[in-house]
Amino acid sequence: MITKDKQVIKMDEVNNFERDILKFISQDLRGMIRKVSIKDLICLEEIRFRVNRPVMLQNSRGNFFLDSEGGLTSKPINPVLVTQEQIIKTLELISENSIYAFQDEIRNGFITLKGGHRVGITGRVVLEGTQIKNIRDISGLNMRISREVYGCSSKILRYIVQGDNDVYNTLIVSPPKCGKTTILRDLARNLSDGVDGFAIRGLKVGVVDERSEIAACFKGSPQKEVGARTDVLDACPKQLGMSMMLRSMSPDVIITDEIGCNGDKEALMQVLNAGVKIITTAHGFNISELKMRKEVLGMMEEKVFGRLIVLSCKDGPGTVEEVLDGSSMKFLYRRDQLCC
Numbered sequence: 001m002i003t004k005d006k007q008v009i010k011m012d013e014v015n016n017f018e019r020d021i022l023k024f025i026s027q028d029l030r031g032m033i034r035k036v037s038i039k040d041l042i043c044l045e046e047i048r049f050r051v052n053r054p055v056m057l058q059n060s061r062g063n064f065f066l067d068s069e070g071g072l073t074s075k076p077i078n079p080v081l082v083t084q085e086q087i088i089k090t091l092e093l094i095s096e097n098s099i100y101a102f103q104d105e106i107r108n109g110f111i112t113l114k115g116g117h118r119v120g121i122t123g124r125v126v127l128e129g130t131q132i133k134n135i136r137d138i139s140g141l142n143m144r145i146s147r148e149v150y151g152c153s154s155k156i157l158r159y160i161v162q163g164d165n166d167v168y169n170t171l172i173v174s175p176p177k178c179g180k181t182t183i184l185r186d187l188a189r190n191l192s193d194g195v196d197g198f199a200i201r202g203l204k205v206g207v208v209d210e211r212s213e214i215a216a217c218f219k220g221s222p223q224k225e226v227g228a229r230t231d232v233l234d235a236c237p238k239q240l241g242m243s244m245m246l247r248s249m250s251p252d253v254i255i256t257d258e259i260g261c262n263g264d265k266e267a268l269m270q271v272l273n274a275g276v277k278i279i280t281t282a283h284g285f286n287i288s289e290l291k292m293r294k295e296v297l298g299m300m301e302e303k304v305f306g307r308l309i310v311l312s313c314k315d316g317p318g319t320v321e322e323v324l325d326g327s328s329m330k331f332l333y334r335r336d337q338l339c340c
Contacts, residue, residue: 014038020115021047021143026089029055032080035070047143051087054079060316087138094119107132108235116146116216116223146216148224152179152318153186157198159323159332160187160279160307164199167191167253168306169272169326171299172281173290178311179318180281181213181257185224187279188214188255192227205230206251208241214257239267246274253277265295272304286310287324303327 022030025047032055033047046058054076055066064072066080073079094111095102105111111119120142126134162168174180194202209215209232215222217234226232231249233241238256245251254271259280271278284290287308291297299305305326312321314335323333331337 014042016115017041017044017145020113020117021145024090024093024113024119024143026086026093029080029082029086029090032066032068032070033057036066036072037070040072044145046145049082049087049090049141049143051082051084051139054081084139087141090141091121091138103134105235106135109135110212112212112216112218112223114218114223116218118144118146118213118216120144146213146224147182148185149179149182149318150186150189150225153183153190155318155320156183156309156323157187157190157195159309161195161198161200162306165201165203165252167200167203167277167279169277169304170279170307170309171259171296171305171326172279172309172311173284173287174281174311175285175313176283177317178313180311183311183318184255184257184279184281185214185226188230189225189227191253192229202229203252204250206245206249206254207232208236208238208245208254208256209234210236210238210241210257214255239263242267242271246271246276251276253279255279257281258283260293260295262295265298268299268304284310285312286321300326307332 022033025033040059043059044057048056057064057066057072064074065076067073067078068080091099094113102111106121109121113119121135121138122140123135123138125132126136160168160170172180172183188205188207191200191203192205194200205227207214207226207230209217212235215226215232215234216224217232220234222232233244242254242256245254254276257280259268260282268278282290282296287310290300303326308324308326310321312319319335320333321335322331324331
């Protein structure tokens with residue numbers, strides 16, 4: 001029975017992969033990818049197509065080249081090479097044969113698929129002044145496979161909950177691909193729906209999703225579970241989005257991703273001065289590295305954040321390395337010392 005249950009789960013994952021990913025890939029490339037073993041298919045994180053270069057697949061073990069027999073190799077041996085025609089056909093499938101209808105997304109460098117999966121795009125950039133007008137002569141596609149990990153924020157909830165139905169202003173620091181956006185999504189859902197065992201009955205959450213990664217909206221509809229009390233501004237610049245949320249949606253907490261640009265501090269201070277809490281992230285390997293970034297350093301010196309949380313991949317994506325009190329800069333938790 002256990003084996004059968006596992007097989008049922010596995011086939012569901014394969015069917016979802018077929019429906020959400022494979023059907024958008026040109027038919028000949030699709031056939032080659034179908035040769036890959038099921039156990040490798042269901043744990044894929046990325047599929048990369050580059051013109052005149054091998055198909056590359058990435059999972060938690062690393063990145064591999066696809067050979068003509070469906071094998072994955074660390075070096076391109078008998079590789080499946082990608083043609084310009086296959087790139088164009090794949091893009092047509094992704095855009096439902098209406099590439100021009102997706103120009104706004106293409107000039108931002110990606111298209112979001114139903115299900116929240118994201119296709120990165122490279123090619124020749126067409127400028128209008130200093131702004132990107134379009135990307136032409138598409139030469140590369142990166143299909144990033146989005147997955148929800150329910151409960152992945154549970155390790156940090158105890159540190160960010162502050163009293164009755166309230167949270168600390170929180171900054172999550174993480175290198176790329178360490179799970180910070182996945183954790184943000186799970187935090188949005190938990191804070192919005194309420195958390196058993198914590199004093200969170202449910203907060204009004206505003207998600208400002210500049211890169212369509214947190215809620216992964218498709219045609220305006222979130223494809224990921226972000227909570228019943230959550231409102232989403234999709235593909236909206238953070239600074240504008242935070243201001244819009246304050247004016248129109250009366251949130252208790254605003255969640256956004258990857259601060260650090262000029263103007264982010266001013267936008268965050270507007271949120272805090274309105275009595276609204278903020279949970280956000282920044283790229284970095286540790287707190288010391290953040291101090292070299294002017295915008296973030298200014299907020300840390302002014303003790304904007306009550307909690308600073310550092311992630312890594314040392315025990316897999318979402319590993320909590322350390323939690324600091326933002327006011328005293330004292331450690332509340334360190335993985336290497338197991339203190340809390």
